[in-house]
Amino acid sequence: MSFSAFNLNSHLSETLTRLDYHTATPIQSLAIPEIMAGHDIIAHAQTGTGKTAAFMLPIIDKLLSRQPISNTVSALILVPTRELAQQVAKASTQYSENCGLNVACLYGGANIGPQEKQLKQGAQIVVATPGRLLDHLIKGTLSLSDLAYLVFDEADRMLDMGFMGEIKRIMRHVPLTRQTLLFSATVDEQVLNNVSQWLNEPKRVGVDAPNTAATKVEQLFYAVDDERKRELIAYTVGKNNWHQVLVFTRTKNYADELAKELNKDGLPTMAIHGDKSQGARNKALEQFRAGELRVLVATDVAARGIDIPSLDYVINAELPYIAEDYVHRIGRTGRAGKAGTAISLVSLDENWLLEEIEVLLDERLTPQWLTGFEPDLTREPKDNRKNTTKSRKQRDKKRILGQRSNRRRKKN
Template identity: 45%
Template sequence: MSFADLGLSNELLQAVETAGYTEPTPIQAQTIPPVLMMKDIIGIAQTGTGKTAAFVLPMIDILGHGRRRALMPRSLILEPTRELAAQVAENFEKYGKNHDLKMALLIGGVQMGDQLKALSAGVDVLIATPGRLMDLFERGKIMLTGCELLVIDEADRMLDMGFIPDIETICSKLPANRQTLLFSATMPPVIKKLADRFLTNPKYIEVARPASNNTSIVQHKVAVPSRKKREVLRELLKTDNVTTAIVFANRKTTVRELAKSLKSYGFSAGEIHGDMDQASRNAELERFKAGEISILCASDVAARGLDVKGVSHVFNFDTPWHPDDYVHRIGRTGRGGATGRAFTFVAPEDAEAIANVEKLTGGPIPIYELGLGDTAEAHEEKPARAAKPAREEKPRREPRARREAPAKTEAAEPREVAEQPEAAPKREERPARTARRQPRAEDPRREVRAETPAPSAPASAPASSRGGRRRDAEPVARDDGSWNGPVPNFLHVSAL
């Protein structure tokens, strides 16, 4: 089947041929004819299946006849992210170059002046994110009563981002007799309820998941501890014939740190995440598309709608928390008939997340065994290091305990009895110091000091004074059998 068999105009077929496409994808072949017949559509398709062209191509032919009016877009395409909205705008420019159609991009992060100017001139196609559209609608800057065709793209992603209430409000402001196309990767109950409410007798179209049946993407999972992820990533980037790669992480901080780390090791890396303003994100994407950088570190904000030709590898630095994000991430490679490789790093704490991914894709993802620096060895390193200190520290504690025990029970240890004589001489030194004090008392100079003030003592101080007691105490303290004090009167005996 060719595009000519789908009922497209010659001008559109010429633009498709110029873009290098000859055969439609399954979603395009099943969607384009009923859209041209003005039927509502529910399309269940993943990114990478050609879903965008499936609604852009018939819209160009439908809108090719009609008149534009100021502030009243003729058609509306709702996208969950700025990147995906910009991607759809590029498709309109590429395929609609032979048609006189005006398009406006209504997204956050850019100045509103140019957007309002385009709306005032009248547009055939308005591509918008729900937040910015609601902002302008509440200000009275846009009217939706002239919208003939509505496209809700990535409806399940809209649900994840909390846009469903905004979408319900927008749908209620549109004409009841419009044509509505709803595309989603999955069909949760909330999306099913939304479709039942705002679509009329829709045609249901579902194509195979690229994650399970697209043989152009070779998928692998790598068992690796969290602390070894960067090392393993660098090894794969060096050895797996990587030309261009997108590295996905779950957190914005991880994206920033990873890009900085890769640059420090000499890799040509850039980053894109939600904390960057729209101008910076666009500039980084253009650098990646132009080949100025070969590695793009990204959060899930870039997982959907990022269409870059020639991406050879996708690395899930973190196992995605939501299984659907896995499908959209790896869909960045293996596009347009090219082949690609996808590696998912699985840490021990990611067991549940990877199980949910494999359940969604319909089978186990093959394990990739690294050559040098095998991840299996990385798993063994952790227990080995933990075991060494445990065996070496125990013998060190036991001698310390034995040395401390004798201090508490001196009599119980025979070793301490043997050690006592070593301490004995130190105790015997004390009498020696006492003996040295006694001869000092016999020093003649000391006796002179003791005897000289004695006769004047009663006159100068009472006998009970502190000085008198000290002088009287010295003779009593002596134990040499002699009396050196003053001679009592009763001992004075006359010679007669």
């Protein structure tokens, strides 16, 4: 479907033409008409399919139709991480260029002063992480009394990361009469139940079955011992002469350790995670995008919102504790219809995590053996997890999730 079919504001249409936006993606074709019609929606689509434009374009169109343009906050986009906030704010600024609309980006880990100045100058669109948004609401530097449009972007991850308390507090400042949009790459019914109280007869739209991996991504799994994962990563990147690879780890310590060792292997590498300053994270991302780094090692929290359009390769050095995070990880490649490759390194201790991913995707995933890196099958898995029951795994996962949620909440 052509963007011209949506009858968008002429200034917005000119901007889209300048940005070389001509044909809408499937999620945009489904969501934009429903939003233009004033419906609340629950939308699910794979990462990289144009979700930001799907909600921002109709919101901007609606704001431009309200003349004169208000100088108060009319649209709020809530996101789970700083990186995603920056990404959405950048896109929103591009879409609203020369339209008389201002975008403010609010997130933790940065000086609050410049953000206060942004708000004081007037912003119709605010992109924010929950914690920093609450800071501004408490200080009185921001009011949501005139809010007309509320978007939960990456809603399931935001709530999984422990932001439910903050979101409930934010909702006390939001008018009852508004349009609410919920977007996510995966759909968790429990999460949707939590937010259903804030949606009014929502329409459900989506182009993929909930909780599915991107179809353009080739998924490869290699069985390998933990102590040989770094060696296998260096071998794979070097042998194939890959120059832009995103590697995921579960922990900050392992991210730092892996980056240090890969540098010793001659692969320019940096790590990003919640303990890194925002400046350091931005610098690493800029160098990665510019091709100055061959490898970027990231934890799940830090990687949310990373948008590298031409990224072809993702490697899971460790499988995630939360199966849905696997979908988000590999969604960093294969974006906008392009092909991509996701390699997961699976140790004996991670077989139970692989089973969780299989259940989520409803797909059998069988690790291969790579010559020279065959796993030692004489080992016993740690904590005897190989023989644990499903209920034991679920208890472990909930315990780990609770610990990670507390840490993530503090970092954002």
